[in-house]
Amino acid sequence: MQLGDKKLIVQRASVGAKNSQMNAPVQVQVPGLNLTGGAGPPTEVLCLMNMVIPEELRDEEEYEDILEDIKEECNKYGVVKSVEIPRPIEGVEVPGCGKVFVEFNSVIDCQKAQQNLTGRKFNNRVVVTSYFDPDKYHRREF
């Protein structure tokens, strides 16, 4: 629109528009990683990542607290059959240490829990989830 000898430009205002380049999708910088396939088929075992670090699991009281927090929250979404939180052992590389595994009664409950828990914060960390192979879970192949 012409206004005097200048052109008046009208734009839709939106909060944070100036920082829009900040909101551009993040480029995943992990070699060989392809996430386009989605989560894969759901199972009744949910793997929760990025929630705990091995150091936090050393202390007996803290470990019990964490276990209780997780059970309490997961019980809201279905019947929890079992929970496994691999704990560090001095001088041994424990598989799955730093992850939390929750076995639900059904795939539906597990899906509900994933939808609700993924992206939440636990201990100020972002919760990342994936389904886990129940056979591997029962064989403790974390």
Place this chain on the structure above:
Amino acid sequence: MSGKRDRDSDYDSRCKTVHQGYYAESTNWPPDMPDRRKKRRSRWGGDDKDKVFIPGMPTVLPNNLSGNQERAYLLQLQIEEISRRLRTGDLGIPPNPEDRSPSPEPIYNSEGKRLNTREYRTRKRLEDERHTLIQEMYKFNTDFKPPADYK
């Protein structure tokens, strides 16, 4: 003018005996406070409507990733999340002073302005944390490009 400061340092001296040494290990949250054990807060933050959403970085992963891919992905996600917090000023400082860890002795510059404010200390901690994560990320991807505001 000194009202707030006095209260702060009072609070400090009251708590110091209980929590001395807590500062050395800032990842240990909540700090061990026997008297508060009973009204323990859950480690879960927010609810299912209050989630972290980083465009391009889903929090649902397939279960066929290699250990290294998974670790690297989690590292980058944490780096992005900390960057977001530093950028937006969402530092996670509890609004209720009761929920905060006790303050260290204040340090002032020559003009009497406090240097080690809570905001300064929190930013410093987040930046240090991000630095550690970025260093670890280089082990998985030597071409990793850190966030624009890093260093």
